[in-house]
Amino acid sequence: MKAVIIHEHGGPEVLTYQDREAPTPGPDEVLIEIHATSINHIDIWIRKGLPGIRFPLPLIPGCDAAGIVRAAGERVSGLAPGTRVVINPGISCGHCEFCAAGFGSQCDSFTMVGENRDGGYAEFLTVPASIVLPIPDSLTFEEAAAAPLVTLTAWSMMVNKGQLRPGEDVLILGVGAGVGTAALQIAKMTGCRVFAAAGTEAKLDRAHQLGADFLINYAKEDFDKKIRQLTDRRGVDVVVDYIGADTWVKSLRSARKGGRVLTCGATTGFDPRTDLRQIFYRQVQVIGSTMGSHRDFLDAMRCVFRGQIKPVIDRVLPMSEARKGHEAIERREVFGKVILQPRSK
Numbered sequence: 001m002k003a004v005i006i007h008e009h010g011g012p013e014v015l016t017y018q019d020r021e022a023p024t025p026g027p028d029e030v031l032i033e034i035h036a037t038s039i040n041h042i043d044i045w046i047r048k049g050l051p052g053i054r055f056p057l058p059l060i061p062g063c064d065a066a067g068i069v070r071a072a073g074e075r076v077s078g079l080a081p082g083t084r085v086v087i088n089p090g091i092s093c094g095h096c097e098f099c100a101a102g103f104g105s106q107c108d109s110f111t112m113v114g115e116n117r118d119g120g121y122a123e124f125l126t127v128p129a130s131i132v133l134p135i136p137d138s139l140t141f142e143e144a145a146a147a148p149l150v151t152l153t154a155w156s157m158m159v160n161k162g163q164l165r166p167g168e169d170v171l172i173l174g175v176g177a178g179v180g181t182a183a184l185q186i187a188k189m190t191g192c193r194v195f196a197a198a199g200t201e202a203k204l205d206r207a208h209q210l211g212a213d214f215l216i217n218y219a220k221e222d223f224d225k226k227i228r229q230l231t232d233r234r235g236v237d238v239v240v241d242y243i244g245a246d247t248w249v250k251s252l253r254s255a256r257k258g259g260r261v262l263t264c265g266a267t268t269g270f271d272p273r274t275d276l277r278q279i280f281y282r283q284v285q286v287i288g289s290t291m292g293s294h295r296d297f298l299d300a301m302r303c304v305f306r307g308q309i310k311p312v313i314d315r316v317l318p319m320s321e322a323r324k325g326h327e328a329i330e331r332r333e334v335f336g337k338v339i340l341q342p343r344s345k
């Protein structure tokens with residue numbers, strides 16, 4: 001099969017498009033013929049390498065994958081060959097104290113497709129049947145591959161851990177990212193007012209089309225001052241910040257007294273200067289989240305299947321052009337997801 005493989009960490013040039021033997025499913029696994037995968041920011045971190053973390057190189061990246069079941073192991077039931085499916089990228093044990101409490105992404109043995117084992121940048125993929133979900137005919141493979149990681153991440157952070165409530169004011173920073181477009185739609189369907197921040201007018205226009213109530217160009221103005229002005233000095237109930245270093249203190253200042261700052265990433269750096277006064281005097285809660293439980297995945301994907309959350313796709317590329325996709329994301333010129341098609345020539 002054709003696959004994109006990372007043999008060593010580095011720039012987009014280390015994404016190598018080459019032949020690789022197709023995998024065979026174990027007793028509890030299915031073999032999926034992949035029709036679409038998508039690029040997530042974590043793919044870029046894995047490609048570059050992270051201090052203190054060993055990835056199993058050579059590795060096929062790609063957390064998201066949608067396609068058709070072609071074979072199933074002897075212990076798998078309910079996933080017949082020919083079934084159109086998508087996967088939950090997170091694999092947890094199902095029986096440790098964290099899984100038992102419903103927090104699968106805190107599992108002692110939590111692993112990710114495309115991070116700890118081969119992922120979706122390939123023509124075929126084997127994964128445990130427990131993370132595979134059939135998709136309705138109304139959903140294209142591209143839409144299905146655009147949704148899981150970012151929608152699960154936003155859902156678990158906002159609905160499960162962030163306890164989002166109707167009527168709340170929500171600030172979303174970097175709204176053009178995949179997580180941002182999902183977070184915006186989740187906030188709107190919950191009945192919140194959305195303050196969308198992005199660095200270009202084009203991205204803000206798209207956010208407005210998705211239902212954002214207030215638009216803030218944070219390349220041109222201080223978003224924390226703008227939030228105080230727009231909320232009559234109160235601040236917002238919830239801030240969604242995966243930007244990190246560039247935005248952190250302003251995010252704390254943008255929350256109302258007792259508000260929540262939710263973080264699920266740090267695309268501009270993970271060690272920002274902080275201001276603890278903003279947390280204790282103003283009693284702001286900082287809530288961290290990564291991925292989510294399988295329950296979160298099923299809840300979020302149900303909304304995708306019903307059309308209540310629409311996967312936002314910036315562009316579709318043949319898998320052989322994965323490098324172009326990574327470069328576009330690193331230049332921050334995309335709104336929504338970049339899709340890769342293993343089967344387009």
Ligand SMILES: [Zn+2]
Pocket residue numbers: 092093094095096097098099100104106107108109
């Ligand atoms: Zn577990």
